[in-house]
Amino acid sequence: QMQLVESGGGVVQPGRSLRLSCAASGFTLRNYAMHWVRQAPGKGLEWVAVVSYDGGSKYYAASVEGRFTISRDNSKNTLSLQMSSLRAEDTAVYYCAKDKAVASDGYFDLWGQGTLVTVSS
């Protein structure tokens, strides 16, 4: 069945970097735009970034622009999020999410289980 599995979360000091990965299976990754969405502990959802089906276009929330980089490797069925200059407010569960369409409609129809990132000294 279709599945997304995130990895790479952990505890990191403010100002440091961390790279998250998302492994896709059960569907053809290159046919869909992909997103990262995060959820701070006890809080709501926040859209973080999107990458087009071919990796050619990338867009970010204002809160992470310039610090986070989304990328994908369709040959390896993986999505990544490189996070740098991390701040305490970046502490959250990070979900990778599949768009329902090849275009970025923003309908997240498949989610991973999430990976927790804690930014703390």
Added chain:
Amino acid sequence: QSALTQPRSVSGSPGQSVTISCTGTSSDVGKYKYVSWYQQHPGKAPKLLIYEVSERPSGVPDHFSGSKSDNTASLTISGLQADDEADYYCCAYAGRYSWLFGGGTRLTVL
């Protein structure tokens, strides 16, 4: 860009109907058809319930329905069931390839 506005909590008895509102602006909810709703049970990943304002993905029961009027989208859950108790989030396209979520609504089935 601010988060979309949802009531923090709603409640209803089994078999009743409840409606959760999601208020945005003329730049997001009011401007585009790209409104979706998600259900999240505690400790679980969100699940897509409604997309494009009122469309249901396959496998989502028809007691979930969506609508939109001006800058407010709504999710109606009819015939409440115990398993409907969860957090619900709306999401809307805000232009320039960005998306906004609502703050979330906790549904309690009494």
